[in-house]
Amino acid sequence: xxxxxxxxxxxxxxxxxxxxxxxxxxxxxxxxxxxxxxxxxxxxxxxxxxxxxxxxxxxxxxxxxxxxxxxxxxxxxxxxxxxxxxxxxxxxxxxxxxxxxxxxxxxxxxxxxxxxxxxxxxxxxxxxxxxxxxxxxxxxxxxxxxxxxxxxxxxxxxxxxxxxxxxxxxxxxxxxxxxxxxxxxxxxxxxxxxxxxxxxxxxxxxxxxxxxxxxxxxxxxxxxxxxxxxxxxxxxxxxxxxxxxxxxxxxxxxxxxxxxxxxxxxxxxxxxxxxxxxxxxxxxxxxxxxxxxxxxxxxxxxxxxxxxxxxxxxxxxxxxxxx
Numbered sequence: 001x002x003x004x005x006x007x008x009x010x011x012x013x014x015x016x017x018x019x020x021x022x023x024x025x026x027x028x029x030x031x032x033x034x035x036x037x038x039x040x041x042x043x044x045x046x047x048x049x050x051x052x053x054x055x056x057x058x059x060x061x062x063x064x065x066x067x068x069x070x071x072x073x074x075x076x077x078x079x080x081x082x083x084x085x086x087x088x089x090x091x092x093x094x095x096x097x098x099x100x101x102x103x104x105x106x107x108x109x110x111x112x113x114x115x116x117x118x119x120x121x122x123x124x125x126x127x128x129x130x131x132x133x134x135x136x137x138x139x140x141x142x143x144x145x146x147x148x149x150x151x152x153x154x155x156x157x158x159x160x161x162x163x164x165x166x167x168x169x170x171x172x173x174x175x176x177x178x179x180x181x182x183x184x185x186x187x188x189x190x191x192x193x194x195x196x197x198x199x200x201x202x203x204x205x206x207x208x209x210x211x212x213x214x215x216x217x218x219x220x221x222x223x224x225x226x227x228x229x230x231x232x233x234x235x236x237x238x239x240x241x242x243x244x245x246x247x248x249x250x251x252x253x254x255x256x257x258x259x260x261x262x263x264x265x266x267x268x269x270x271x272x273x274x275x276x277x278x279x280x281x282x283x284x285x286x287x288x289x290x291x292x293x294x295x296x297x298x299x300x301x302x303x304x305x306x307x308x309x310x311x312x313x314x315x316x317x318x319x320x321x322x323x
Contacts (some may be wrong), residue, residue: 084107281306
């Protein structure tokens with residue numbers, strides 16, 4: 001089995017429950033702003049097939065009444081289908097939540113089922129596809145509901161993704177989105193942020209300074225065990241691997257983040273044609289102590305909300321066509 005990246009992934013059952021909890025958070029937003037999943041054709045933008053849990057949140061929309069669900073990602077679901085950690089995850093998902101896929105007994109994950117994922121033996125209600133979100137090959141006006149979690153900070157062309165979401169959204173349809181702005185203390189720099197050791201390191205340090213700090217933190221369990229958000233506490237095995245080449249780690253993480261800010265995301269959404277139903281910063285009050293006068297002086301170009309938010313949520317609606 002592949003080595004887990006984070007502590008919560010070490011126990012497969014906990015990992016499955018963690019993913020289902022994230023689905024429930026997304027469901028709350030969809031229920032509030034998008035009219036729920038029931039009877040809808042749904043698209044998850046960025047299903048994350050390279051990770052063991054990739055696709056589970058898409059499948060769970062069917063449990064919540066979706067008529068049909070699609071999940072897309074830049075990674076291929078087939079490329080990772082036979083990895084032991086993926087198979088173990090989906091076996092646990094089947095046991096805990098009754099979410100079934102084919103191929104598990106043969107050692108691979110195939111997203112089709114004769115249980116909740118099928119209307120009948122010949123037609124699957126869930127479809128997983130490798131696709132760029134900025135160049136979708138879906139027809140216009142296809143989806144009633146879209147949702148996306150922790151994706152928009154990674155896409156190279158956020159403007160293009162929002163334009164494609166608008167094109168493929170049915171008039172009157174809506175999208176619910178969670179994402180991590182690059183300005184965020186906790187999640188902005190992802191693993192290279194080391195937020196609680198040196199707040200906003202990814203914004204305040206030069207590349208050379210940041211790499212040297214990573215080298216020091218990753219070599220010391222007392223530092224790396226407290227340097228990340230709790231859900232991203234890395235395992236000792238991963239810390240050892242990363243400490244061997246922190247410059248490569250910094251490059252990989254930096255290249256994977258697009259530095260998108262909330263103001264730009266909202267501007268792109270409006271430019272695409274969406275009505276903004278909701279825009280929210282999610283701030284933990286105990287993080288405010290890190291925003292000292294010294295830090296504020298160094299980060300004059302950012303406001304408190306975008307620096308302190310753990311994530312940003314947005315609900316976007318495509319206006320109904322004129323009668």
